[in-house]
Amino acid sequence: MSNTNLESYPPPFRPSSKPLVVEPPADRVDDDDDDDDSAESDSDPIPIIDFQSLVGLNKDNNDCNKLGEACKDWGLFRLVNHGVPPDLLNKLEDYARELFYLSFESKQALFTTTTPNLSYFWGTPALTPSGAALSRDPQNINWVEGLNIPLCQLSQLQPQQHPTANLTSFRPLIEEYGRHLGRLATAIFEVMSDKLYMDKRDKSKPSLSESTGLIRVYRYPPYSNDDVDDNDNGDHTAWGMDVHTDSSVLSILNQDQVSGLEVLKDDQWFTVKPVSNTLIVNLGDMMQAISNDEYKSVKHRVKVNKYKERLSICYFVFPGEESVIKSSKYKPFTYSDFQAQVQRDVKALGYKVGLERFKITNTFTEAC
């Protein structure tokens, strides 16, 4: 679907001298904007895990082993047979698109609630909740806008306050989607715990807390170097989202048909191709720490597409706030400690240092 409503983009994302409809040239039929040296691969190398083989009656040990390997080697896998109805995925995507198509001003008004964290953002939210860093360095912002929806705060999304937005339909869809993803994340974490020989009866063991579930819906506007003004040397790349690891235990991503997500494995970038009705599960920093570095928190990034906007819906789940993560590699810490340190680093250094801060042999020289 082409964007016919540039009013919906945050002002810096609006192409200045372009026709309103951004379409690929006729000879471009693929979605990959792969005219640079980054991710490559013709076939899809991402490990595939069948959810039904991990759980329930059809539980298959080979598939459980495959999951362990994927977590060690990639920190990411494609989940099939997950039981989230395709109709729900399609509807959610349609409503999300509809919400993003509201004018920029309406979106700002819509999600300026008194509830912290239920918000509309754009640019690099960790650095610039209001986009203020634009004046510092316009080329370093993430080319993305998004809605941040903690599932426990969904009741704050009051449809009657915003008759122009179709929130009446959006809220139950998000609720249903959140329930499905809570179910998937919990079951996958159980299998991971088994593989890691973690004793689930030990209540002091860190685990995934379903009540921390958070959904982020993103729209990545198209980006072309033609938008860059004459003073620019033209060789920079804008990123939809710069390289990072997630802070979560697990993140589960549902992307539309426009590619952009890339993951790093053995110093090589791979494109995570869009495949309908599959979900992408990636491991976050908390899972890496819980597993004593046996599993890894995968580095990933999102490339922008020159011609098409991209939509993705991400679910993140964390450990209970006060649950202490103990391992031989890290000083004991809670997710709250981790988050607070990330925020301090982002403020002071401009980036997240992450788990390195908590390593027992701390190689990061600046003390916390």
Ligand SMILES: O=C(O)CCC(=O)C(=O)O
């Ligand atoms: O939009 C995507 O494909 C990935 C988003 C992401 O990596 C994140 O939100 O942490």
Ligand SMILES: [Fe+2]
């Ligand atoms: Fe991420």
